[in-house]
Structures are given as C-alpha cells and as structure tokens.
Amino acid sequence: MLQFLQISLLFIFPAVVLGLNSDGLSLLALKAAIETDPSGGFNGYIPSELGHLDSLKRLNLASNNFSKPIPARLFNATSLIALDLSRNSLSGPVPAQIGALKDLRHLDLSSNLLNGSLPESLTELDSLVGTLNLSYNIFSGGVPASYGRLPVLVSLDLRHNNLTGKLPQVGSLVNQGPTAFSGNPSLCGFPLEIPCGSSEPIEKRSRGSPKPCRPEPHFAQWG
Numbered sequence: 001m002l003q004f005l006q007i008s009l010l011f012i013f014p015a016v017v018l019g020l021n022s023d024g025l026s027l028l029a030l031k032a033a034i035e036t037d038p039s040g041g042f043n044g045y046i047p048s049e050l051g052h053l054d055s056l057k058r059l060n061l062a063s064n065n066f067s068k069p070i071p072a073r074l075f076n077a078t079s080l081i082a083l084d085l086s087r088n089s090l091s092g093p094v095p096a097q098i099g100a101l102k103d104l105r106h107l108d109l110s111s112n113l114l115n116g117s118l119p120e121s122l123t124e125l126d127s128l129v130g131t132l133n134l135s136y137n138i139f140s141g142g143v144p145a146s147y148g149r150l151p152v153l154v155s156l157d158l159r160h161n162n163l164t165g166k167l168p169q170v171g172s173l174v175n176q177g178p179t180a181f182s183g184n185p186s187l188c189g190f191p192l193e194i195p196c197g198s199s200e201p202i203e204k205r206s207r208g209s210p211k212p213c214r215p216e217p218h219f220a221q222w223g
C-alpha cells in the first residue's frame with residue numbers, strides 16, 4: 001500500500017511501474033491532472049482521487065504550482081500524518097472536511113492563494129504538533145477564539161494574510177508570540193503592538209472569550 005508520495009519538479013512519474021490497483025488508478029488521476037509547462041513546472045490541480053489512497057501517511061506536493069481549490073475528498077485519506085501543500089497556487093477556502101484527519105501531525109498550507117475565513121475545523125486535528133503554517137495566503141476575517149483549543153505544542157504561523165479584528169486571548173492562543181500574526185495590517189491586540197481602535201469592526205462574541213475587551217492604550221502624540 002502506498003504510504004508516501006512526494007511530487008517535486010524533478011519527479012519522473014513512475015506510472016508504468018504501478019499495478020492498476022486503486023492506488024495506481026489514483027496516481028494515474030494525478031498524472032492526468034498535471035500538465036507540465038514548457039519551463040518544466042507542473043501546472044495542474046490536485047485530483048480528488050488522491051483521497052482514495054487510504055494508507056497514505058505522507059503527502060508532499062510542495063513547490064509545484066498546483067492551482068484550483070483543494071478537493072474536499074482529498075481528506076478521505078484519513079491515514080495522513082503529514083500533509084505539505086505549501087508553495088503552490090491553490091485557491092479558494094480550505095474544506096471543512098480537513099477535520100477528518102485525526103492522525104495528522106504536520107500541516108503546511110503556506111504560500112498559496114487560499115482565502116475565506118480561517119477553517120475552524122483545524123481545531124479538530126487533535127494530533128497536530130509543531131508549526132501549523134497558514135502563512136502567505138489571503139485568509140480574511142478574525143482569528144477564531146476556538147484556535148485557543150489547539151494543543152499548546154502547536155505554534156501558529158498566520159503571517160501575511162488579510163486577517164482582521166482583535167486577537168482572542170484564550171487558551172493556547174495566549175502563548176503564541178507576536179511573529180505568529182505579523183503581516184496582517186488589520187489585526188490588533190496583544191501580543192501585537194497594534195492597539196484595537198474604536199474603528200475596528202465589532203467581533204462576533206464567541207463562547208471561548210468571555211473577557212470583555214480592556215480599552216487599549218492610545219499612542220497619540222500630545223503637544
């Protein structure tokens with residue numbers, strides 16, 4: 001059973017050595033989804049058939065310029081413990097079905113064109129450790145207070161998105177350093193040195209953050 005799949009620009013596709021079991025058919029779907037461009041780069045999409053690889057433990061498709069949205073059915077591959085889709089051109093939202101990956105320890109979706117709100121279903125990934133890297137995308141909206149439920153062993157990298165509002169001070173979110181959130185010009189509150197002004201949109205109240213917002217100091221120039 002296929003347990004490891006890493007595709008890189010230098011990968012020579014070994015379709016001929018695969019038997020046509022379901023793993024082989026899933027890989028043929030991947031081959032069909034990949035168009036090699038004249039400069040040698042891949043320029044395709046991630047086929048949902050990869051979700052049939054139910055023994056797949058590690059999938060690394062980083063740095064390949066795959067585009068289009070991430071197919072929800074990819075997350076039928078529930079044996080995954082490491083998923084790296086970073087440095088592509090993936091767009092659209094992260095499907096909520098990612099929460100099905102109960103064994104997933106490492107997730108890197110950085111440097112894509114992913115948008116929509118930060119997926120709350122990531123808090124269902126109970127096995128995560130290390131960096132949860134969502135940086136360099138175009139995620140918008142607030143940082144969900146539910147992210148405070150992420151294990152303390154997880155360090156967030158949410159840099160360089162389009163996130164807005166006040167950072168919730170709950171659970172493990174309290175332990176994230178300012179660098180986890182930098183490069184989001186409309187994000188405010190501790191640990192960022194950007195105070196939340198009154199012009200900020202009023203955040204949705206969430207169960208996780210009962211504390212009222214303390215008025216933030218203003219850095220006005222006097223005199």
Ligand SMILES: *[C@@H]1O[C@H](CO)[C@@H](O)[C@H](O)[C@H]1NC(C)=O
Pocket residue numbers: 037041042043065067089
């Ligand atoms: C990457 O993919 C995008 C969208 O398909 C395309 O516009 C761009 O030219 C590609 N870049 C490279 C280096 O292949």
Ligand SMILES: *[C@@H]1O[C@H](CO)[C@@H](O)[C@H](O)[C@H]1NC(C)=O
Pocket residue numbers: 051072073075076097
């Ligand atoms: C695969 O995932 C889709 C959407 O997440 C779901 O509807 C479907 O039942 C799943 N199929 C299998 C075989 O698990």
Ligand SMILES: *[C@@H]1O[C@H](CO)[C@@H](O)[C@H](O)[C@H]1NC(C)=O
Pocket residue numbers: 086087110111131133134135136157
């Ligand atoms: C997250 O991904 C970005 C871009 O892919 C990378 O530069 C950065 O080092 C990663 N963050 C961490 C903490 O590894």
Ligand SMILES: *[C@@H]1O[C@H](CO)[C@@H](O)[C@H](O)[C@H]1NC(C)=O
Pocket residue numbers: 091092093115116117
């Ligand atoms: C996300 O990007 C797609 C295009 O890739 C766009 O159609 C959609 O409106 C965007 N959604 C949000 C919430 O920005």
Ligand SMILES: *[C@@H]1O[C@H](CO)[C@@H](O)[C@H](O)[C@H]1NC(C)=O
Pocket residue numbers: 138140162164
């Ligand atoms: C960032 O979000 C604002 C609204 O909050 C929107 O007007 C703007 O177009 C977004 N920027 C990008 C690059 O998506």
